[in-house]
Amino acid sequence: MELYGYWRSSASYRVRIALHLKQLAFDYKPVHLVKDGGEQKSAEYAKLNPAKLVPTLVDGELELNQSLAIIEYLDSKAGPLLVPEDPKEAAIVRMLALDMACDLQPITNLRVLQYVSGTLDAGDEGRQAWIEHWVSSAFAAFEKRLEKHAGACCVGDEVSLADVCLVPQVYNALRFKIDLSPYPRLLQVYENLQQIDAFQKAQPDQQPDAVL
Ligand SMILES: N[C@@H](CCC(=O)N[C@@H](CS)C(=O)NCC(=O)O)C(=O)O
CATH class of the missing domain: 1.20.1050.10 (Glutathione S-transferase Yfyf (Class Pi); Chain A, domain 2)
Known part of the structure; x- marks a missing residue:
């Protein structure tokens, strides 16, 4: 899996915590949110997220934005569950x-x-x-x-x-x-x-x- 994020981005930070809790391996792809007006606004990154926000998680064919959707997807892949079953x-x-x-x-x-x-x-x-x-x-x-x-x-x-x-x-x-x-x-x-x-x-x- 690949995680496109930025060190200070709180939404990226959430996904990093979830990946580490679940001990899932991932490649980290930095997207600089400030340099040159913000790499998240580049045409290349907008293909991954038309909303021009980090994070993006890529898992094979699957490209996911929205950190909470990403974390619920990770919950389906590996424990510990972050949203309880009850x-x-x-x-x-x-x-x-x-x-x-x-x-x-x-x-x-x-x-x-x-x-x-x-x-x-x-x-x-x-x-x-x-x-x-x-x-x-x-x-x-x-x-x-x-x-x-x-x-x-x-x-x-x-x-x-x-x-x-x-x-x-x-x-x-x-x-x-x-x-x-x-x-x-x-x-x-x-x-x-x-x-x-x-x-x-x-x-x-x-x-x-x-x-x-
Ligand atoms: N609801 C989105 C929020 C994503 C978001 O706001 N990302 C921020 C960083 S925490 C961002 O990319 N900001 C870039 C900008 O404001 O131009 C999620 O949870 O993934």
């Missing part, structure tokens, strides 16, 4: 995963931040205020969810899709220097997950295209 547990896991992947990540994505700071002329300060506002509101709600559902992980003590989606958003929040002290459970779950080998291997700084 329908109630699965729905809870998906609820927490979507809080991060559907409600938070898209409004803090690169192209949205570029639009806010550049096109809408909000500048670096406006961009930072935007990130702080949306991350804080999403994390405050997530902290409440964790009070109800968390153990060592987001839902109980088993690693799930919710954890795979949380960790990259916490990485982003730390990168943008958001104060996470109001979310002690979220930070504790994040710290617990950071101890797991697969999460360590998937970290942005560990990727071959990382610029440190």
Whole structure:
């Protein structure tokens, strides 16, 4: 399998975590999201994803975009299951995963931040205020969810899709220097997950295209 991604991309980060948890071998194909206006916008990459976003997973003939679709496909290939079989547990896991992947990540994505700071002329300060506002509101709600559902992980003590989606958003929040002290459970779950080998291997700084 081949994974087209970018070291700092949270959606790529999710897929890397899943691949490592399942110990599935893959070739990593970096797509630089910033250089020359963004390689994701090149005609060559647009053949893999007309939406011009990473990640893309290629498995033989199959070309897949959308990190959650990719991870559910990986779940069908190898364990451990990231979406549990029990329908109630699965729905809870998906609820927490979507809080991060559907409600938070898209409004803090690169192209949205570029639009806010550049096109809408909000500048670096406006961009930072935007990130702080949306991350804080999403994390405050997530902290409440964790009070109800968390153990060592987001839902109980088993690693799930919710954890795979949380960790990259916490990485982003730390990168943008958001104060996470109001979310002690979220930070504790994040710290617990950071101890797991697969999460360590998937970290942005560990990727071959990382610029440190
Ligand atoms: N819903 C998509 C989101 C993909 C996405 O937003 N990718 C970002 C990186 S995390 C991207 O390629 N951004 C490029 C850009 O904004 O131009 C998924 O889960 O795969």
